Ligand SMILES: Nc1ncnc2c1ncn2[C@@H]1O[C@H](COP(=O)(O)OP(=O)(O)OP(=O)(O)O)[C@@H](O)[C@H]1O
């Protein structure tokens with residue numbers, strides 16, 4: 689069963705009396721352990737889709753399912769709970785809190801649980817990411833690739849079923865980008881799905897499947913092709929699709945508080 693799925697999802701934005709339809713009927717499903725990239729031109733709806741998949745916004749029509757359960761009708765509080773249980777987020781700009789150590793940043797999404805195993809889990813994740821000797825470093829004492837590894841560790845702290853990544857290699861050089869993509873592959877080997885919105889062709893060397901989003905349509909439904917699928921490019925035969933980038937980009941604080949991600953309409957966010 690798909691871990692995350694959209695069924696005929698439509699998203700309209702109303703601004704100044706105008707209606708803009710950003711997504712025009714998206715059917716997209718991701719299986720456990722799958723690594724899927726979503727590509728498409730600027731304005732094609734990638735961020736919008738990622739926000740819907742991450743339960744950071746509601747569709748105008750259609751359904752979003754997590755583990756087969758339709759979550760569109762749930763209250764904000766219930767959606768928050770479902771999101772926390774199922775989804776991790778990784779962003780282009782890392783969004784680490786500057787005043788906290790690597791270990792503390794990883795613990796943020798679980799801070800309010802008062803779980804005595806939290807610190808141990810945080811250390812385990814950072815060790816898995818090759819950062820066992822950087823536990824107490826603050827973000828300004830870490831390289832870009834190390835920061836992104838901290839962000840990946842943070843995305844995994846609540847043992848999600850799917851990680852949604854927004855341009856995860858966008859701020860990294862090529863070699864560091866490869867290392868991060870290998871970390872994602874390792875994540876999928878533990879049966880966690882990864883959905884990455886990207887402009888980076890490098891990503892397509894690592895994914896199981898690429899879907900294209902063009903003008904609010906996905907894959908075969910798209911009226912035109914961007915031709916951006918990589919060697920595994922399955923854009924044309926993908927059965928589904930998409931995840932928007934930047935779920936947090938518009939919402940998270942520039943210094944990387946977790947506010948926009950976990951607690952946009954939530955009482956368990958990154959405030960401490
Ligand atoms: N909050 C909003 N209110 C009104 N219109 C919006 C809003 N968010 C996005 N849009 C519009 O919806 C369309 C899709 O935007 P979206 O941000 O999903 O594109 P994108 O594919 O992520 O682009 P990029 O690659 O530039 O990040 C665009 O035309 C955009 O202007």
Ligand SMILES: [Mg+2]
Pocket residue numbers: 734735736932933934
């Ligand atoms: Mg975007």
